Amino acid sequence: MSNPFRRERTRPGEWVAETSIRLVASASIIVIFLIFVFVFREASSLFQTADVATVPSQTSASTPESEMVPESYGADSEEPVLASVETGEPGAPGQFIYKPKNSSYPEIYNPDTGLLPADIDAVLNTTEVEDSPEQIELAQNLTSNVWQPVGEVPKFGIIPLLIGTAKTTLIAILIGAPLGILAALYVAFFAKRWVREFVKPGIELLAGFPSVVIGFFCLVTVATLIQDITGLPYRLNAIVGGIGLSLAVIPIVFSIAEDALSSVPKTLHEASLALGSTEWQTAYRVMLPAAAPGVFAAVLLGIGRAFGETMIAIMATGNAPLSSWSSFEPARTVAATIGSEMGEVVWGSQHYGVLFFLGVLLFVVSFGLNAITELYVKKRLIKRFQGQ
DSSP: OOOTTSOOOOOHHHHHHHHHHHHHHHHHHHHHHHHHHHHHHHHHHHHHTHHHHTSOOHHHHHSOGGGOOOOOSOTTSOOOOOOOTTTTOOOOTTOOOOOOSSTTSOOOOOTTTTOOHHHHHHHHTTSOGGGSGGGSOHHHHHTSSOEEOSSSSOEEOOHHHHHHHHHHHHHHHHHHHHHHHHHHHIIIIISOHHHHHHHHHHHHHHTTSOHHHHHHHIIIIIHHHHHHHHOOSOSSOHHHHHHHHHHHHHHHHHHHHHHHHHTSOHHHHHHHHHTTOOHHHHIIIIIHHHTHHHHHHHHHHHHHHHHHOOHHHHHHSBOOOOOOOOTTSOBOOHHHHHHHHTTTSOTTSHHHHHHHHHHHHHHHHHHHHHHHIIIIIHHHHHHHHTTO
């Protein structure tokens, strides 16, 4: 005879709730996975077309120049009127004269300069053909020091973008990490109860601040203040961008570091005070080293936040891809490049693939930092708290 007290009752409400949670969680995981697959697939198209891009087009070589027509948007628009070379007719302003060397880049006639296509060809024929975009290797192009995706010879050098990202991220961490850790020490060990209940939610609320608001604050206020103090010729530079990114880093570092410090057993704090240490010596020499893995994890997550920030970097860094390590010059980050150019790029082009390749770099770095934090740092923190 079965025990009635051990009999499981089927409750439809609980079953519906559990099933709904499982379905939503599974759908979320699938969507995230599909996003990663899409990003990697679009980035892989860059390398799949690399061999095709390095070989000169045979179609353009065999097709007569008179039959080469560049692609243009707006099929319903009127055909452009060609200006007469014999009569010297300059053409109306805004008129296009199509006589391209490369079918992808039509020439635009400028009546102010008085140059006709024949004159332009005479100048361009003096240059060597080795600068054509078809003969630039992908690896050489990506490792160059020039980011100029628009032009007859597109240049996709990611070195300036990596330098700009490194500069702004380093400045943000040098400013945000000490402030966040010191604020966490104060709230955890020195602040009164009512101060802690007021300061901690206030700082954590800063993490939900729109990044465009922080970027606008740096654009209007911080940039003017830094220029007045230092007298720099550039109003927007890596320092202003680093300060703006530090405002986004401080809440993350503070929140995680404060939780790590509060999780340290109180017995260590009491034993240090019993041995005659001051409150500051206890916090700095006993509690902070005990929570070092958690604090280190907070710094790593802050680096990932600064590395992947977009709007603040667009608005506060000057957004100029310069291959300079000087913090007093404008910079451009990887995330800012994707945010600025993805909306205007031609789908399926080499520029499109390069932007997705930059997205893969962002994902790899962010995933690596989070993996180190979760798999290594937090495990060490748990083992230290367990006395292992």
